[in-house]
Amino acid sequence: MPEYTDDELVLLFRDAAKRHYAFNLLVRKHQEKIYYFVRRMVVDHDDADDVVQNIFIKVWNNLDSFREDSKLFTWLYRIAVNESLSFLKSKQLRSYLSLSSPEAMMVKSLRDDNYFDGTEIQRRLREAIIRLPKKQQLVFNMRYYDNVSYEQMSEILSTSVGALKASYHFAVKKIEDFVTAN
């Protein structure tokens, strides 16, 4: 499969005759990173699949109006963040109906996840991350797993670099305490 830069993919997408081809390449280029980012947030594979599809459908609907004042991947990440948070919010509302806390539901999902074959300590790490506040989770996942720079993160989350660094620092502390505690 030919390798195109993100800018080239955007140009290709704007050609009506090559739109589907460009979109296919774009999905294949970014799907893994987006999938794992979402999966870490929503835990369950089937939920992650739904959210990822929604993300790329939004990309299809809005790529024409992508202004290119930010990088494509930053824009994609921003959509992924919004979709993941919307999904978690709706899940949270459903958890109120079932009289259990959202956190408890996520931990239960994690323990029941059939698509996880990591070690016990890896499971504890995931549990520690799930227990963080949502925005702190985002910051930690992007920095720890995806090595996203604070400047890029600042663009994605519309938060200052200083606040992001502080958030990451506290997240690391909490996770370390949880993982090493038991």
Next chain:
Amino acid sequence: MKLKQYISNPPSDKEKLPSVLEELKKEVQGLKIPDGYFDSLSPRIVDRIKKQENRTFIKSIILAFRKPLVWAPVMATLVVAVLLIFMIPAKKASTIPVTDEWTELNMAYDASYAEEVFLAESHSIDKEIESKDINYSEPVSLTGQNGPTTEEIAKYLKEHEFDADLLNEY
């Protein structure tokens, strides 16, 4: 207080992670996916997009019909059509029965009977005509025995100075 301190003096980019997290970072995360998941993801997304586009098209037609400028004339046409079909009374057939009730009844069972009756009737009419000695030159009362004769009509027309062509008809 601590948060403010960190925001104003944030740690450097090369922050040091606790050893347990450093070790975990190197390992595979343990997140499994179904076989062929990423190969099938793009085609599934494209399918959803196509369904979405079809729904959008149908929705746009429905939305167009919600506009009064579109649905009002359509409804008016439908109402008029219904009225035309059901409200206008059907024309009654104004025909003089050719056959009497008894013949009609028999025709219902045997159509050939109608033909026989017709022939019999026409035969009797012919006979009647043959037996009578009709003089076509004689004045005939057009309106029956009590009505004016042709001579009377001609006289009347003459007196009132009607057109000569009209007189010649009589």
